[in-house]
Amino acid sequence: MKFRGQYRTTILAMLLLATVINYIDRSALSIAMPFITRDFHLSASEKGVIFGAFSIGYALFNFLGGYFSDRFGARRVLSVSMTGWSIACGLTAAVSGFWSMLLVRIAFGMGEGPNAATANKVVNTWFPVGERATAAGIGQAGGPIGGALAGPIVGFLALAFGWRASFMVMAVLGILWAVAWRRLSTENPAQHARVKQAELAHIEAGQEAVKPRTGAKVSIREVITTRAVLVTGISLFCYNYILFFFISWFPSYLVDAKNISLKDMSLVSSLPWITGAIGFLSGGFLCDAIYKRTGRRMFSRKVVLVTSLLIAAACIMLTGLVDSVWTAVGVMTIAIGLLMLAAPAYWAMIQDSVPRHQVGTASGFMHALANCSGIIGPAITGVLIQSTGSFVSAFVLAGVVGLVGSLILACFVDSSDRLPEPTLA
Template sequence: MKLRGQYRSTILAMLLLATVINYIDRSALSIAMPFITHDYHLTAGEKGVIFGAFSIGYAAFNFLGGYFSDRFGGRRVLSWSMTGWSIACGLTAAVSGFWSMLLLRIMFGMGEGPNAATANKVVNTWFPINERASAAGIGQSGGPIGGALAGPIVGFLALAFGWRAAFIVMGLLGVGWVVAWRRLSTETPAQHPRVGQAELAQIDAGQEPLRPGKNEKVSIREVVTTRSVLTTGISLFCYNYILFFFITWFPSYLVDARHISLKDMSLVSSLPWITGAIGYMSGGFIVDAIYRRTGRRMMSRKIVLVTSFLISAGCIALTGIVDQVWTAVTVMTVAIGFLMLAGPAYWAIIQDSVPRHQVGTASGFMHGLANCSGIVGPVVTGFLIQSTGSFVSAFILAGAVGLIGSLILACFVNSKEQVAAPAPA
């Protein structure tokens, strides 16, 4: 992926930063939850409902955000999204108990919902075919980077200034990103004065042309009934079940089940995110390297995704039954690294499955379907822990869900496409 001297590297850097902020904001509640529980005496069931409430708004606006990005443009929708969730994040500092936190968490999810699908639309607009998985991988690697930073940043702010201060600081950071994004980006490369003809030729090579303001009508029915889109969405549901289980419950697991201090939890919980960032970046490059060598787009996506997802599912189940806390952290770190390695392939599969004018809608539908797991998973986990008094069954269930997700994609997404000439390096 050769971006030196190319303006699309600036766009990619902004997408990366947006996702970093997204995941710090998203993870902030999990990190701050032990502090919030101390103030409001929340039960495990109530915490599970609050964690799950995020995905009520998030899943709905995954789809709507992707659809709007096809209609109004990725640049505009990404601006709306960041502004909305930053305001909701800042307002979290004003909650007074369970119900106000529940409402704001739904609003927060609505704001964050469009981010991933809209970013995938921007990648499709700004990057050539043989760079898409790498670009998606780098951009989405901001998730685990943000997750790794969330523990130290939110933990420090909560310990030093109170947990409310952390949410105010992160809200202001998001608003600052929006100002920079509006100044640095345009809807298409052709509209940007710093994008030269040589770069435009690279981006457009082998792709159907973009027609700003004249896009074909997006057929939602056509998108929803595409087998690869539906199957990939179901598989991503299983992927996100593990991800939301980790985001929402792993910090509490370390404190409640492994009895480490809040200060140590803030640092230890960041370790899996570090390997996750490496995994997400590596996954995109590996997918594109296989594609350039073989010319088989779908095969390059599936081989990385299925293998990595299977390893991750096994490690997740193992985490719940090992004896030592550092062994559990190590196994979880490996699990999240391989989970993130699989991530870029999902976004690449969607881009390969539909025409360019439907990429935002398809991405949003897939992501919305997938994030229904964020409603179900944290709530099921909370009541499972409350009824059994242990985290073991929750870890084993998450591993089983991951196994199902990898096998569904392996069996039902078609990889028998015509072999093309190897893609240009």
């Protein structure tokens, strides 16, 4: 795969940067939570509700954002999304307690909701099939990179200037990205003056290569009730349960259960994100490499996803059972690396399962279904910790959920589930 000298490299770099900002913003609350708890005296249950509130707005706008990207264009929706969540991120600095934090967190989730599905729509438009898993992996690798940066950046700002300053800085970065995106991107490659004819022909040839049999136009209801979309969404629900558990509670686990300092927590919590970034990048390349060698698209996605998620789930359970803080961090680091290795396969699979003009809608529905875990998962974790006085049961439950996610996808999704493209008039 040769991206050098191709304008789609610029588009991919912007998607990567958007996801970096996305995850710094998203992770900022968990890093700042020990500082915020000191100011607002929040209980474990209240913190769990606040962490989960993000996904109330997020899950709803996962679907709406994906649908809007099909209808109004991914470029436009991504611009609005970044601007909206950056404003909400800035408003976090003005909260005064539990209820205002809850409302701002819901609004923040609404702003971030369209990002992943809309980015997947951009990948589908700008990249041929043989590059899509790699492109999705590179773009989404911004998540763990942002997560890794969040600890040092937010921790430093919170210690040096107060936790409110960190949210203001992130808000400004997001708005600057939105301005740059409007200047550098177009809805499709053919509209961009800097896309050369050879690159355009390469992209369009790859798009043609994935067209299946023709058929009647597929409705939105048929898209969201397709077995591949439903099962992939349920599996991603299980994946996200682990992810939100890690994002929301791992920093507090290090401070409350392992008794490390706030300064050390800000640095140590970044280690799993570093392997996560490597996993994201490797997962996309691995999927595309297996596809090119075997010619079996669905197999190339499933073998990477199922194996990685299965081992990651086992590592999550083990993390809660070890005594040493460094062993816990080490096992969690392996777990998050493998978890992220599986991630690009989800976005590639959804592109393989529906017509091109409904990739945004299907991606958004899958992501919305998956992110319902972010509503209930952090809250369940808070209740478990408060009722048992320990993190062990929360780690075990997260691992079991991950095991379920890997097994249902292995058993219930195959290449025959793809919906047909509509017949051209």
